[in-house]
């Protein structure tokens with residue numbers, strides 16, 4: 312299987328302070344990888360370092376065979392990586408429809424309408440909220456809009472930072488089903504998980520466990536779920 316994303320010995324952090332201490336991770340095309348680990352382990356920093364949004368001090372990131380370390384974030388996105396941060400991921404003053412129109416810019420104009428309709432098909436809850444301002448959406452609706460917006464650039468890989476954290480069980484199911492369906496279309500997914508990772512692990516192919524700025528373990532999901540001491544080993548509880 313081909314590696315779509317390869318992170319090699321990455322050291323990154325904020326200012327001069329490294330938070331990631333030599334991370335190596337490989338994500339194969341078409342797979343879904345869950346990144347789990349306790350608060351402060353560096354999960355968000357890892358996603359941000361792929362997009363060159365934190366200070367990358369050493370190491371390499373390659374995507375689809377091309378080194379992307381140090382490229383401007385916009386250029387990394389243009390290589391085919393869609394990044395959905397946990398917060399501030401939609402334009403609050405714009406309506407749902409306007410948010411989606413804004414995100415269509417990489418596509419030829421003639422395709423905007425059908426591409427936006429495909430997002431509404433993927434997340435039907437957004438249809439009735441078409442004219443509603445981004446800032447007035449519920450947490451789950453906002454995640455749906457943010458993920459839908461990222462899809463409009465037709466990424467080969469989506470990086471989702473805690474897309475279901477804080478959502479009700481019902482909305483968690485709805486967003487999770489949407490993400491699983493996106494993966495079924497061939498998009499590679501990195502899904503950072505904070506709470507209740509069992510459900511996400513069950514949807515994922517692999518799990519990477521982070522601990523204090525390192526990847527302590529990367530394993531197929533089935534093996535992790537089968538471990539008797541799953542909670543103790545992988546969640547630190």
Ligand SMILES: Nc1ncnc2c1ncn2[C@@H]1O[C@H](COP(=O)(O)OP(=O)(O)OP(=O)(O)O)[C@@H](O)[C@H]1O
Nearest residue numbers: 325330348349350351352353354355356357505521
């Ligand atoms: N902007 C920042 N400036 C300085 N240090 C930061 C900054 N953002 C995060 N850190 C530190 O980096 C470390 C890793 O944080 P990060 O947010 O990546 O962890 P996380 O695993 O995503 O945690 P959580 O699950 O709580 O979101 C923490 O010690 C945090 O305090």
